Amino acid sequence: STKPSTNQSTTEKPLQPCQETPPGLVGRLLIEFSSPMSMERVQRENPDVRQGGKYSPPDCLPRQKVAILIPFRHREHHLKYWLHYLHPILRRQKVAYGIYIINQFGEDTFNRAKLLNVGFMEALKDDEEYDCFIFSDVDLIPMDDRNLYRCYEQPRHFAVGMDKFGFRLPYAGYFGGVSGLSKSQFLKINGFPNEYWGWGGEDDDIFNRLNAIASPWTGVAVWGHCHGACGTLGHDTDLGGAWLCSSWLGTALFNQGQVYFARGLTLEVSGLGSVPPWCPHTDPTLLLAPSISLNGMKVSRPDIRIGRYRMIKHERDKHNEPNPQRFTKIQNTKMTMKRDGISSLQYRLVEISRQPMYTNITVEIGRPP
Numbered sequence: 001s002t003k004p005s006t007n008q009s010t011t012e013k014p015l016q017p018c019q020e021t022p023p024g025l026v027g028r029l030l031i032e033f034s035s036p037m038s039m040e041r042v043q044r045e046n047p048d049v050r051q052g053g054k055y056s057p058p059d060c061l062p063r064q065k066v067a068i069l070i071p072f073r074h075r076e077h078h079l080k081y082w083l084h085y086l087h088p089i090l091r092r093q094k095v096a097y098g099i100y101i102i103n104q105f106g107e108d109t110f111n112r113a114k115l116l117n118v119g120f121m122e123a124l125k126d127d128e129e130y131d132c133f134i135f136s137d138v139d140l141i142p143m144d145d146r147n148l149y150r151c152y153e154q155p156r157h158f159a160v161g162m163d164k165f166g167f168r169l170p171y172a173g174y175f176g177g178v179s180g181l182s183k184s185q186f187l188k189i190n191g192f193p194n195e196y197w198g199w200g201g202e203d204d205d206i207f208n209r210l211n212a213i214a215s216p217w218t219g220v221a222v223w224g225h226c227h228g229a230c231g232t233l234g235h236d237t238d239l240g241g242a243w244l245c246s247s248w249l250g251t252a253l254f255n256q257g258q259v260y261f262a263r264g265l266t267l268e269v270s271g272l273g274s275v276p277p278w279c280p281h282t283d284p285t286l287l288l289a290p291s292i293s294l295n296g297m298k299v300s301r302p303d304i305r306i307g308r309y310r311m312i313k314h315e316r317d318k319h320n321e322p323n324p325q326r327f328t329k330i331q332n333t334k335m336t337m338k339r340d341g342i343s344s345l346q347y348r349l350v351e352i353s354r355q356p357m358y359t360n361i362t363v364e365i366g367r368p369p
């Protein structure tokens with residue numbers, strides 16, 4: 001309309017960025033699945049969630065835009081509880097988010113990781129501003145709202161303490177249940193594998209991808225001299241190799257072998273003469289070629305007391321039997337990840353329907369070869 005301006009923009013206070021730690025969190029939550037749940041109730045209790053399951057805090061500028069992706073088929077009962085619990089938690093966490101259910105069409109073998117790849121693509125088509133992607137099973141509810149659903153400097157594993165594992169991490173490399181990657185972290189590993197049909201292993205493959213990017217990284221140094229602390233660190237199995245500094249670094253040493261860095265260490269060497277921060281006693285004349293740039297990734301996790309989850313108990317689904325190939329497949333991630341991932345993803349969209357509490361993306365993803 002051409003009404004005279006009411007000068008709204010000068011009377012309204014501009015929004016401030018949301019606080020790093022949201023002020024309205026309540027901490028530990030009571031989560032149970034015995035009281036009946038209905039979508040009507042979820043809608044009634046979350047009137048500020050927009051069509052398609054979208055929300056943005058009204059009182060501050062969110063730091064990230066988060067797409068929450070849920071692999072799905074025939075779990076309507078679980079979805080009601082998930083939405084019932086998560087919408088209020090996410091609201092308190094002051095995130096801008098959208099909920100996407102990636103629903104596998106047909107009754108062929110289920111493929112969780114491929115559905116999540118589809119979710120990544122489709123969420124970005126829906127809103128290119130998403131910069132964070134959280135991948136959640138439909139049956140996992142966080143028991144503490146201090147477990148912040150956002151992306152971090154490093155890939156995030158959220159579901160560290162599930163009730164079915166006695167609230168402990170089942171093994172050090174566990175990356176299942178609920179995880180989160182920024183857009184660039186996701187693209188760096190070529191997304192998720194498309195070739196894990198049926199249950200198991202796809203989360204381990206993703207974990208392997210994150211580590212494969214970390215080391216080894218080969219660099220070329222021009223010249224260097226290192227002594228003291230670095231020399232004494234020696235060999236460390238957790239680092240995926242030997243330390244860069246043994247005692248004396250010369251052109252030859254660098255050029256001959258591969259140079260290994262600590263997993264998860266992001267060392268940006270820009271320009272000649274930089275001193276690696278982990279090597280305090282390096283002779284400052286150490287010269288590294290400017291081409292060396294490391295992108296190591298290491299999974300980050302919340303404190304085990306905060307990263308607690310309840311899982312809705314259920315029987316094994318039909319058409320999601322344990323995949324007998326999973327053990328050999330996870331041995332080969334480093335080789336397969338280059339060709340199998342977001343770069344090779346193929347699917348056929350069947351339907352996108354915007355529900356009040358979520359966006360439903362039904363997709364045909366094929367079947368095992």
Ligand code: UDH
Nearest residue numbers: 071072073075110112137138139314315316317320
């Ligand atoms: N999922 C579906 N439908 C399916 C299969 C899987 O929606 O038919 C989704 C859902 O989001 C689920 C996730 O994929 O949370 C992971 O699959 P899962 O729940 O089958 O994996 P989980 O490890 O269970 O939770 C394995 C079977 C456990 C049987 C225990 C019997 N007491």
Ligand code: NGS
Nearest residue numbers: 170176200201202203204326327330
């Ligand atoms: C591992 C699976 C993972 C799975 C985890 C927990 O053994 O995919 O167990 O499973 N890896 C392989 O099978 C290679 S659970 O107890 O939740 O059913 O996530």
